[in-house]
Amino acid sequence: GDSVTQMEGPVTLSEEAFLTINCTYTATGYPSLFWYVQYPGEGLQLLLKATKADDKGSNKGFEATYRKETTSFHLEKGSVQVSDSAVYFCALSDQSGGSYIPTFGRGTSLIVHP
Amino acid sequence: DSGVTQTPKHLITATGQRVTLRCSPRSGDLSVYWYQQSLDQGLQFLIQYYNGEERAKGNILERFSAQQFPDLHSELNLSSLELGDSALYFCASSVEGDPTGELFFGEGSRLTVL
Numbered sequence: 001g002d003s004v005t006q007m008e009g010p011v012t013l014s015e016e017a018f019l020t021i022n023c024t025y026t027a028t029g030y031p032s033l034f035w036y037v038q039y040p041g042e043g044l045q046l047l048l049k050a051t052k053a054d055d056k057g058s059n060k061g062f063e064a065t066y067r068k069e070t071t072s073f074h075l076e077k078g079s080v081q082v083s084d085s086a087v088y089f090c091a092l093s094d095q096s097g098g099s100y101i102p103t104f105g106r107g108t109s110l111i112v113h114p
Numbered sequence: 115d116s117g118v119t120q121t122p123k124h125l126i127t128a129t130g131q132r133v134t135l136r137c138s139p140r141s142g143d144l145s146v147y148w149y150q151q152s153l154d155q156g157l158q159f160l161i162q163y164y165n166g167e168e169r170a171k172g173n174i175l176e177r178f179s180a181q182q183f184p185d186l187h188s189e190l191n192l193s194s195l196e197l198g199d200s201a202l203y204f205c206a207s208s209v210e211g212d213p214t215g216e217l218f219f220g221e222g223s224r225l226t227v228l
Contacts, residue, residue, distance in 0.1 A: 034216070043116060043204055043219035044157075089157065100208075101147070101170050102217055106156035 002027045006090045006105035013080055013112050021075040021108045023090035031094040033066050033073040038087045080112045117141065120205050120220035128228055132193040135223045137205030139186055145208045146188040147217060148180055152201040163188055195227045
């Protein structure tokens, strides 16, 4: 079945540092890939997405490129802020029985210090 | 605000009891998904409903059941509760048939079983 593996956290950085959170996936078809973010006390919200190979998703300074050859979708940001502290989930959505059910990684906690 | 409403936000109950969690999807969304988030299992897909009908089933225990009503709100029923059922339960909604599979999450219902 489909699965998503992402690096374990917490990832602790100083403000303005470069961020990479690794994500690899296993899927039988051609999935769409997502990064969701969960701020403390809130539900998940979509950060960015890519629907086909070589697509780059970007939002709020975050970027991720859909790499089919390495089955990866790593999240990057050039300069993190304290407000980026949250849990980040990599996910894929693959059609199964006529429906698209996103499969999530376990989440990576990011802590940014001033 | 995602437009998805979940109640109650917090619930504390005892082992062996039964609880009902409620979800109202975004206006116009016909699909509702339930996820369970726990520290050891991450975000696990439980079940999906589309326009009142069960569409997909994930790792949902037999003690758990769900339904979607004609007004499209959904309820997740958890019975014979065990300590291990303590978790954050998320409802999400989507535009069915969207191959990008983006989900819109509520803020969750935190269940504590004592």
